[in-house]
Amino acid sequence: MAPNTADTALWPAPHASGAVDATVHVPGSKSVTNRALVLASLASEPGWLRRPLRSRDTLLMAGALRAMGIEIEEGVGPDGTGEAWRVLPTGLRGPATVDVGNAGTVMRFLPPVAALADGPVRFDGDPRSYERPLNGVIDALRQLGARIDDDGRGALPLTVHGGGALDGGPVAIDASSSSQFVSALLLSGPRFNQGVEVRHTGATLPSMPHIRMTVDMLRAVGAQVDTPESGGEPNVWRVTPGALLGRDLVIEPDLSNAQPFLAAALVTGGKVVIPDWPARTTQPGDRLREIFTEMGGSCELTEYGLVFTGSGSVHGIDVDLSEVGELTPGIAAVAALADSPSTLRGVAHLRLHETDRLAALTKEINELGGDVTETADGLHIRPRRLHGGIFHTYDDHRMATAGAIIGLAVEGVQIENVATTAKTLPDFPDLWTGMLGA
Numbered sequence: 001m002a003p004n005t006a007d008t009a010l011w012p013a014p015h016a017s018g019a020v021d022a023t024v025h026v027p028g029s030k031s032v033t034n035r036a037l038v039l040a041s042l043a044s045e046p047g048w049l050r051r052p053l054r055s056r057d058t059l060l061m062a063g064a065l066r067a068m069g070i071e072i073e074e075g076v077g078p079d080g081t082g083e084a085w086r087v088l089p090t091g092l093r094g095p096a097t098v099d100v101g102n103a104g105t106v107m108r109f110l111p112p113v114a115a116l117a118d119g120p121v122r123f124d125g126d127p128r129s130y131e132r133p134l135n136g137v138i139d140a141l142r143q144l145g146a147r148i149d150d151d152g153r154g155a156l157p158l159t160v161h162g163g164g165a166l167d168g169g170p171v172a173i174d175a176s177s178s179s180q181f182v183s184a185l186l187l188s189g190p191r192f193n194q195g196v197e198v199r200h201t202g203a204t205l206p207s208m209p210h211i212r213m214t215v216d217m218l219r220a221v222g223a224q225v226d227t228p229e230s231g232g233e234p235n236v237w238r239v240t241p242g243a244l245l246g247r248d249l250v251i252e253p254d255l256s257n258a259q260p261f262l263a264a265a266l267v268t269g270g271k272v273v274i275p276d277w278p279a280r281t282t283q284p285g286d287r288l289r290e291i292f293t294e295m296g297g298s299c300e301l302t303e304y305g306l307v308f309t310g311s312g313s314v315h316g317i318d319v320d321l322s323e324v325g326e327l328t329p330g331i332a333a334v335a336a337l338a339d340s341p342s343t344l345r346g347v348a349h350l351r352l353h354e355t356d357r358l359a360a361l362t363k364e365i366n367e368l369g370g371d372v373t374e375t376a377d378g379l380h381i382r383p384r385r386l387h388g389g390i391f392h393t394y395d396d397h398r399m400a401t402a403g404a405i406i407g408l409a410v411e412g413v414q415i416e417n418v419a420t421t422a423k424t425l426p427d428f429p430d431l432w433t434g435m436l437g438a
């Protein structure tokens with residue numbers, strides 16, 4: 001598939017004339033939808049995903065699984081309400097070709113699935129996908145018995161020669177560049193002959209809530225998983241071999257995609273309600289309740305959802321975002337509008353995300369008159385009076401939403417390629433103007 005770069009049009013980011021007051025229905029979680037698709041495809045019986053996210057990353061995941069022989073029917077759910085996908089796990093086939101786009105979840109979660117297919121599976125994607133680390137998955141699969149052809153860089157493109165089954169067993173990897181290496185091996189682990197024992201050997205491990213999400217979702221389909229938190233060794237996860245159940249799963253709203261809307265309440269001193277905010281979740285976006293409260297807002301979690309209210313003041317923050325790295329662009333945008341400086345730490349691995357997010361945020365905020373410097377593992381942001389200009393997005397959905405947050409408070413901001421939000425939130429421009437009552 002062609003990279004998502006075609007749309008270089010400029011989108012005038014709406015300026016907020018007053019405090020926002022809106023209810024925003026945020027579509028389903030990318031991370032939950034793509035895990036649910038993988039687990040349902042590995043199950044021994046059909047399953048349902050209700051309210052799945054329909055975006056570039058999830059359609060790439062569904063397309064890849066279909067290419068490997070899985071049937072995914074799109075329609076309405078068993079109770080006749082809302083969109084639902086029925087997954088029929090009919091066997092994993094090769095030869096197949098998988099387009100990963102620039103989806104970390106597709107490029108990391110599917111090579112272990114492909115190792116279970118009965119023929120070769122070729123993986124390719126956007127130019128940026130060649131630069132994103134995959135060595136943890138490639139090296140681990142080889143240790144576990146898979147045959148893989150690649151060009152030796154530890155990245156795409158590659159071919160996994162599925163042999164119909166994989167031995168599995170113990171494996172050691174350095175997942176300091178992406179938690180998705182660990183999640184990838186755990187998700188397919190129940191289907192390996194000996195299960196899998198993943199030992200992380202690196203100094204740091206980002207995005208722990210996403211690893212917890214993987215473990216929770218595995219357990220929910222009947223897998224036995226031992227974790228450091230359940231009394232196991234530090235940095236070691238074990239998955240026992242076994243059949244997986246088909247489930248009827250309602251996908252939670254994407255709390256990381258709720259971020260720009262909460263930020264809108266914060267920077268305009270308004271109120272935004274996000275219906276169906278889960279009372280208990282592994283999504284990293286749930287940390288926004290705490291982070292955006294420290295930055296000046298307040299929130300109340302009711303049975304209906306999250307009610308978030310800005311106070312009219314926005315404060316800087318000194319925060320370690322290693323667990324919730326994907327929230328960094330939105331927090332940086334708010335920090336650029338605050339009344340005091342911020343330090344965002346623990347996110348060196350963001351240099352390997354959709355784009356080098358630390359460089360991109362620094363450049364784009366500074367070009368609007370800001371004062372941001374990169375550190376070894378994050379950003380220093382000293383708020384300045386900003387002016388309008390073009391905010392480049394580097395094919396990064398979270399750069400586009402970060403620019404939109406700044407545009408609320410700064411007149412004349414134009415977002416280049418707002419269509420890149422289709423990676424995880426195709427409705428973003430409409431939801432945004434709808435929130436503003438435009």
Ligand SMILES: O=C(O)C1=C[C@@H](OP(=O)(O)O)[C@@H](O)[C@H](O)C1
Nearest residue numbers: 031178179180206207210325326
């Ligand atoms: O497993 C997942 O669904 C994700 C894990 C994180 O990746 P990294 O650990 O590579 O940051 C996160 O940033 C990404 O958006 C989604």
Ligand SMILES: C=C(OP(=O)(O)O)C(=O)O
Nearest residue numbers: 102103104105326353354
């Ligand atoms: C890092 C992200 O995505 P990916 O799943 O492609 O790693 C993200 O959505 O912020």
